[in-house]
Amino acid sequence: MIRSRLLASALGLTLGLVAMSEVAHAAEATTTPAAASASERASPSLIVTLVVDQLSANLFNQYRSQFTGGLKTLADQGLVSINGYQTHGVTVTCAGHSTVLTGVHPARSGIPANDWVDTTTGETTYCLSAPQNTLAHGKNTDNGPVGPDNLSASTLGDWLKAVSPESRVYGVSGKDRGAITLAGHNGDGAFWLTDNFGFTTYVEPGQSAEARLAPVAGVNARMIDRFTREAPRWTYSNAGCRRLEGQWTISGQTFDAKVPPVGFRLDNSPILDELTIEGAIELMDGQQLGRRGVTDMLGVSLSATDRIGHGYGTQGPEMCEQMLRLDAALGVFLDKLSTVPGGAIVVLTADHGGSDFPERSSVEGYSHAGRVDRALQPRVNAALKARFGLDADPLVSSAGGFVIVDKDRKSLAEPLRSQVLAAAVELLNGEPQVALAVARDELLAEAAPNSIHPEDLSVRERLRLSAVAGRSPDILRAWQPGLTGQGRIGGAISSHGSPWDYDRRVPIVFWWPGAEGQERFLPMRTIDIAPTLANLIGVEPGAAIDGRCMDLPQFAKGRCAAE
Secondary structure: OHHHHHHHHHHOHHHHHHHHHHHHHHHHHOOOHHHHOHHHOOOOOEEEEEEEOOOOHHHHHHHHHHOOOHHHHHHHHOEEEEEEEOOOOOOOHHHHHHHHOOOOOHHHHOOOOOEEEEOOOOEEEEOOEOOOOEEOOOOOOOOOOEOOOOOOOOOHHHHHHHHOOOOOEEEEEOOHHHHHHHHOOOOOEEEEEEOOOEEEOEEOOOOOHHHHHHHHHHHHHHHOOOOOOOOOOOOOOOHHHHHHOEEEEEOOEEEEEOOOOOOOOHHHOOHHHHHHHHHHHHHHHHOOOOOOOOOEEEEEEEOHHHHHHHHHOOOOHHHHHHHHHHHHHHHHHHHHHOOOOOOEEEEEEOOOOOOOOHHHHHHOOOOOOEEOOOOHHHHHHHHHHHHHOOOOOOEEEEOOEEEEEOOOOOEOOOOHHHHHHHHHHHHHHOOOOEEEEEEHHHHHOOOOOOOOOHHHOOHHHHHHOOOOOOOOOOEEEEEOOOEEOOOOOOOOOOOOOOOOHHHHEEEEEEEOOOOOOEEEOOOEEHHHHHHHHHHHHOOOOOOOOOOOOOOOOOOOOOOOOOO
16 A cells, blocks of 8 residues: 555655666666667656646745655756746636646637536536546546546647557546546546545446446555545644644634644545555556557646645645655655656646635735635626616626626626626726736637746736636636635635736656756746657647747757757
């Protein structure tokens, strides 16, 4: 089990790193003399994409000096871009994941948010909804039937499968949207953890649930009742995290920042990532990834940082424990990757960043941190109803903004819709807590900006890169920096999703066994990852992309083509 391996890794880190180095040197010794030239090295036999949900660049850098395991290896030996960016403005999980292996912004991936209001039906649509499918574990749980259909762009795995059908492409995660977006349209499997079962997946018409689950059958058999039998305990494994304990008042309730948190569950604890990595190792072994003479791909999306960030904030003992336990778990995983005979390359990034809950931020010197006024939306709705004689609130929240609807949450008829929308934009921009409100259709009429300098994009341009016709809300909005929505203890007390850099800046790290550390201060974007890796394995993107290939010294099939 991975928990015992984690302890062994923590106690024997030095031996592990030495062993990893010896494996890398042994692999080098068995290659041809031409392998000494970085520009002539063969493609790696395994590409691993690690996406740590809500791992901001700030959080990565905050704990960097405390890492002793896998994150230390990546930070010390990898090519580290300390200014990595999700370039768009609505920084949420599904949208951010959609950029990593497609090379395109959400405006072209078709995934602007985790869900959206369909104003033709009045229903909320999940980002990866696929009603024609079923779930392999036989229950309509989680987010219901899902699949990659709503993802408009192809992925690196799709490009690879097009030229190498025998290559294997898998995704594994604590969330369906983490696994599916990394596995792509033509991957061999996308698996995510579900309560009281283990890893599940989606089943398309004509497919067998048993066959779809076969790659994770072994790990599922071992954890079939771990959700209840083990009654997983979350205790301090790092005594230094205790110093961050405290009490806070949130929405009139007292929140105790401590470990274990009150009412914690497996899926909002470090155990979630440890089990996900166990599933990733199962896929590596059972599917012989990187050991069959072709290039394979494994996407691993680790969800616990996001769940803990929402539930407990980013600056308490809970996140401290998560960062250090994740570091240990990734140490085990990198040790495993170092045994792949044909060589593995790892890229680590995040789908978005995040910030702490505002009550703690405000007493730590950030007086602008706070929560959005509960009366703001009712105030705007009251003004709109009075002006247009409406009998229902026309302004309804939708991820990243608002939709203009009737009492059934369906779009108002024209010309009333356009009139109400214009008035709503004017009223919202008059609210001091709103940094910008802009009509989606107005954004779509503008050319998508060149994001090669992501730090220089205006808020309007960032929102443009999130705008998708028919899916983004009628009005995209940005709250002022430091503001977040209402919090509820036992639910979410902090969040993300803004166009500000604490939500956009993420680490981007490339690593392979035997790599030499390098820091890059100039910005890199998550949309640059797919074309960079495509160049490394000698495949062409399937269509026009927004990202660009970036040269990777020491491990490259050749330099990127001149733009």
